[in-house]
Amino acid sequence: MSQVQSYFSQLDSIDGELATLNLGPTHPATHGIFQNVLKMDGEKIVSAEPTIGYIHRAFEKLAERRPFNQITPITDRLNYCSSPINNMGWHMTVEKLAGIEVPKRAQYMRIIVMELARIADHLVCNAVIGVDTGALTGFTYMFQERERIYDMFEEVCGARLTTNIGRIGGMERDFTPGFHAKLKDFLKTFPPRFEEFARMLERNRIFMDRVINAGPISAEMAMNYGFTGPNLRAAGVDYDVRVMTPYSSYEDFDFIIPVGQNGDTYDRFMVRQEEIRQSLKIINDAYANLPEGAYHADVPDYYLPAKDEVYTKMEALIYHFKVVMGEVPIPKGEVYHAVEGGNGELGYYLVSDGGRTPYRLHFRRPCFIYYQAYPEMIKGAMLSDAILTMSSMNVIAGELDA
Amino acid sequence: MNLSNELVLARFEQEFPGVVKATETGIDGILAVEIDREQVADVLRKMRDDSVLQFNFLSSLNGMHFPQNEGRELGVVYHLHNWVKNFRMRVKIFFPISNPHVPTLTGVWPTANWMERQEYDFFGIVFDGHPDLRRILNVDDLDVFPMRKEFKMEDGTRTDKDDRFFGRDGHEGRSFD
Numbered sequence: 007m008s009q010v011q012s013y014f015s016q017l018d019s020i021d022g023e024l025a026t027l028n029l030g031p032t033h034p035a036t037h038g039i040f041q042n043v044l045k046m047d048g049e050k051i052v053s054a055e056p057t058i059g060y061i062h063r064a065f066e067k068l069a070e071r072r073p074f075n076q077i078t079p080i081t082d083r084l085n086y087c088s089s090p091i092n093n094m095g096w097h098m099t100v101e102k103l104a105g106i107e108v109p110k111r112a113q114y115m116r117i118i119v120m121e122l123a124r125i126a127d128h129l130v131c132n133a134v135i136g137v138d139t140g141a142l143t144g145f146t147y148m149f150q151e152r153e154r155i156y157d158m159f160e161e162v163c164g165a166r167l168t169t170n171i172g173r174i175g176g177m178e179r180d181f182t183p184g185f186h187a188k189l190k191d192f193l194k195t196f197p198p199r200f201e202e203f204a205r206m207l208e209r210n211r212i213f214m215d216r217v218i219n220a221g222p223i224s225a226e227m228a229m230n231y232g233f234t235g236p237n238l239r240a241a242g243v244d245y246d247v248r249v250m251t252p253y254s255s256y257e258d259f260d261f262i263i264p265v266g267q268n269g270d271t272y273d274r275f276m277v278r279q280e281e282i283r284q285s286l287k288i289i290n291d292a293y294a295n296l297p298e299g300a301y302h303a304d305v306p307d308y309y310l311p312a313k314d315e316v317y318t319k320m321e322a323l324i325y326h327f328k329v330v331m332g333e334v335p336i337p338k339g340e341v342y343h344a345v346e347g348g349n350g351e352l353g354y355y356l357v358s359d360g361g362r363t364p365y366r367l368h369f370r371r372p373c374f375i376y377y378q379a380y381p382e383m384i385k386g387a388m389l390s391d392a393i394l395t396m397s398s399m400n401v402i403a404g405e406l407d408a
Numbered sequence: 409m410n411l412s413n414e415l416v417l418a419r420f421e422q423e424f425p426g427v428v429k430a431t432e433t434g435i436d437g438i439l440a441v442e443i444d445r446e447q448v449a450d451v452l453r454k455m456r457d458d459s460v461l462q463f464n465f466l467s468s469l470n471g472m473h474f475p476q477n478e479g480r481e482l483g484v485v486y487h488l489h490n491w492v493k494n495f496r497m498r499v500k501i502f503f504p505i506s507n508p509h510v511p512t513l514t515g516v517w518p519t520a521n522w523m524e525r526q527e528y529d530f531f532g533i534v535f536d537g538h539p540d541l542r543r544i545l546n547v548d549d550l551d552v553f554p555m556r557k558e559f560k561m562e563d564g565t566r567t568d569k570d571d572r573f574f575g576r577d578g579h580e581g582r583s584f585d
Contacts, residue, residue, distance in 0.1 A: 059545035066530070067555055102436055232466060232519030250494050339435040342487055342496070344467070353468055355487065368470035370487075375468075378522040407545060 024052055027389075031060050035393045037134060038403035042380075042392075049388050054381040058374075062407040069367040073332025074100050075174055075308070077367070082168035084371060085405040088127035088348035089169045090119045090159065095345035098253055099354040100174045103341045104334075106305050110297040112176035113255040117292045118189070119162060119171060120254075120345075121285040126155045127348030128236070128278040128285075131400040135275050136207055138397050139216045144203045151199060154192055161185035175309040176302025193290060204279055214272060221383045221395025222270035231379040234372050235350025237399055240277045241269030247346040258295075259288050271391075271398040278400075307334050332362035349373055349400055373405040411461075411495040413439040419460050424451055440485075440498035448501050449511040452486065455499075456516060463488035463497070466513065469523040471531035473505075475557050481505040482533060486513075512537040530555035 030041035039060040045052040065080050072080070081092040094116050101108060108116075133148040156166040161184045163171040172178065181189075207213045223233070228241040238245055246263045248256040264280035266273025302309055306325045315322035328334070338360040344353040353370030376399065384392040416439060420428050430442040443451055455463045465488070472483035480502035489496050501510065512535040513520035524535040525544040532553035535541060543550065552559065 059547075062545040064554070067559075105435075229465060230518050232517070245491060250491075337435065340440075341434060341436040342438060342467075342498070343436065351467065353487070355468065355470060355485070357472070366470075366472055368468065368485075370468035374522065374526075375519055378519070 023047065029389075029392075031057070035138070037397060038401065038406075040396070040401065040403065040406075044389070044392075046389070049390075051384050051387055051389060051392055054384055054392070056377065056380060058377070059407055061403050065369065065408045066367055069364055071363055073362050074334060074336065074364070075310075075329060076332075077364070078172075079168065079170050081369075082170055083404050084369065084408060085127070085348055085352070085373070085402045086167060087130050087400075087402055088123040089167065090123040090171045091127075091345060091347050092352060093169060093171050094120055094254065095343065095347070095352050095354060097172050097174050098345065099341060099343040099356050100308070100336075102343050103339060103356060103358060104174075104305075104308065104336055106175055106303050106308065108176055108254075108303050109300045110255065111299040112301050112303070114292045114296050115177050115181065115301060116172060116254050117256065117259070118289050118296075119159070121289045121292075122155050122158060124285045124348055125282050126152045127400070128282050131348075131397070132207075132275055132278050132282075133203075134397045135217070135271065135394065136213075138394050139213055141207065141213065144206050147199065148203055151196055154188065154196070158185055158188050158192065161188060173302065173309055175305045176300070178302075180301045189289075189293065193286070193293070197286060200282065208276065208279060217271040217275060217394065217398070219268070220271040220391040221387065221398065222268050223379065223383055224269060227379070227382070228269060228376075231382075232375040233350065233379070234376075235347065236277045236281060237269075237274055237376055238350065239263060240266035240273035242267055247344050247351050251344065253343070253345060259291050261288050271394050274398045334362070336360060344370070347372060349402065349405065350376070369408055371405045371408055373401050374408070377401050377406055411490065411493045413437075413497075416461065416495075416497060417441075419458070423454065423458060423461075427451060434498070438496050438498055440500055442500045442502065445484075445501040445503050445510050448484075448486075448499070449513055449516060452488070452499065452513060453516045455488065462490045462492050465489040465491055466517045466519055466523075467496070469513070469520060469527065471527040471533050471555065472502075473531060473556050474502075477502070479504050482508050482531060484510060484527065484533060508533045509536050510534070514538055529553075532556070 025046045027044045027046050029044055030036050031039045041057040043055040068080060069077050078093050078096055081096045082089040084092050129148045129152050133145040136144040159169050159171065160166050161182050163169050163178060223241055225241040225243050228238050229243060234245060242265050244263045244265050249263060261284045264277050266277050308329065310329050311322035311325050316326045336358050338358055340357045342353060342355045344351045350372030351370065352372060355368040356364050357366040359365040384395055413433060417431060420441065427443050427447055428441045432440050434440060455461045467487040467489045469484060469486050472485060473481060475481055482505050483500060483502040486499040487496065488499065510533055512524060522544060524538055525541060527533050528535060528541055529543040529546050530553060
């Protein structure tokens with residue numbers, strides 16, 4: 007037992023020495039609805055008891071009553087910082103179950119959209135780590151960049167935050183000229199601005215002193231607690247679903263999985279910084295090699311026909327009706343599909359009995375799984391480090407509570 | 409040596425003879441084995457520590473409810489992942505709804521803690537030996553287990569979404585009482 011631990015276990019036995027502090031559920035520093043009942047000794051945390059479920063919306067139950075194409079908007083609201091990844095993960099799950107082969111162009115388009123979403127997700131997380139250490143400047147600049155990513159989503163699907171992007175079988179429309187212009191501009195102007203942000207924090211002595219050793223976790227503990235994604239990689243394990251089980255043609259791309267060493271806030275920050283650079287590289291590669299061809303598979307049973315055809319052609323009208331009513335020839339069976347979400351392995355376990363809706367749909371939500379290690383990680387830390395640990399773990403309330 | 413479904417099954421026969429009650433391969437190619445619920449903690453621990461199987465990571469754990477399967481209404485599905493050889497598999501257990509007790513996995517993987525609390529919350533599956541089995545997402549004083557199939561989403565008198573009207577026997581048309 008370390009000196010600190012024995013000190014605290016000794017304190018624990020003395021009644022009335024410890025103060026109870028209710029952090030949350032609506033605390034401006036927690037960026038979401040999280041409640042932690044902390045036992046404090048001065049400014050040091052002795053124990054934490056998290057309560058979750060404040061924005062639980064019963065998605066798994068809702069999904070049992072919705073046709074497959076209507077479940078996409080539910081997935082938007084899991085990790086709402088990177089909705090497109092959730093959407094694509096769901097489409098790919100249904101495609102796996104129905105055996106739909108998506109054209110190469112649609113796969114590359116999905117990769118571009120997903121990596122843009124990853125950049126937006128990581129930008130928010132890292133900018134907020136800056137805010138929590140007292141550097142608001144980087145946040146304001148990086149939020150402008152996130153806005154530009156959302157402008158691009160708007161060009162593709164018409165929505166910004168809860169995107170409902172893509173369809174079962176491909177994408178809803180080809181990239182518009184506006185998207186091409188915005189993406190080209192983004193790829194040119196974002197990297198220097200991002201490097202400016204990186205210069206502000208990455209080797210900043212004050213920032214480093216503040217975040218190094220804040221909320222560390224060992225690789226072994228992280229794996230036992232089910233960590234995935236950047237938080238696990240910060241602890242030194244190079245597990246990435248994009249590489250382990252490539253989906254949507256990730257195997258065509260050459261990129262590096264950054265890993266950290268100590269699993270502390272600084273490593274989590276640096277891993278996300280490097281992942282943004284790698285995502286940019288993937289986008290550049292995918293955009294330069296964007297194949298010609300269709301942007302969706304020819305699956306009229308699942309993919310809504312174009313509106314002008316619906317109004318003029320009988321067949322299109324019938325398929326439109328069938329898709330809207332959920333009359334899809336989905337086979338019986340079960341599939342598990344995982345994608346690398348902003349926070350780790352986002353898994354969908356779909357059990358179908360051949361009906362119009364899933365019989366059972368389970369979301370493996372990375373936030374929910376790794377947030378349970380939070381009390382362990384902040385034991386013995388200062389209160390301000392606890393705030394920093396939470397923001398660097400990028401706990402998203404929507405994904406936590408489903 | 410890479411793992412395959414056949415190799416895993418052979419290793420199962422060798423290490424845990426007679427444990428596997430049924431096997432099936434999903435549409436995604438992932439092998440699922442059904443075992444007895446009493447053995448689940450032991451078998452999963454051995455699967456983790458076995459030098460060939462090496463299923464070091466519990467990806468997820470979820471409850472299931474099949475009201476029409478008498479005597480095995482409730483189930484739990486465990487998704488395991490071997491990171492060394494990058495191989496996934498499923499382990500399933502089924503048991504009667506009148507006796508929903510399952511050994512906990514919290515001693516094998518700490519991550520099972522909240523996963524099991526979640527399935528207790530939604531299905532009323534009691535994980536014996538769990539250190540802190542309370543509701544997690546729903547309010548504490550809820551007295552039902554809402555993911556069970558008897559709780560319908562919409563007004564029970566509504567019939568326009570009945571699968572029987574569309575010539576098939578999907579679950580919407582079944583009666584659950």
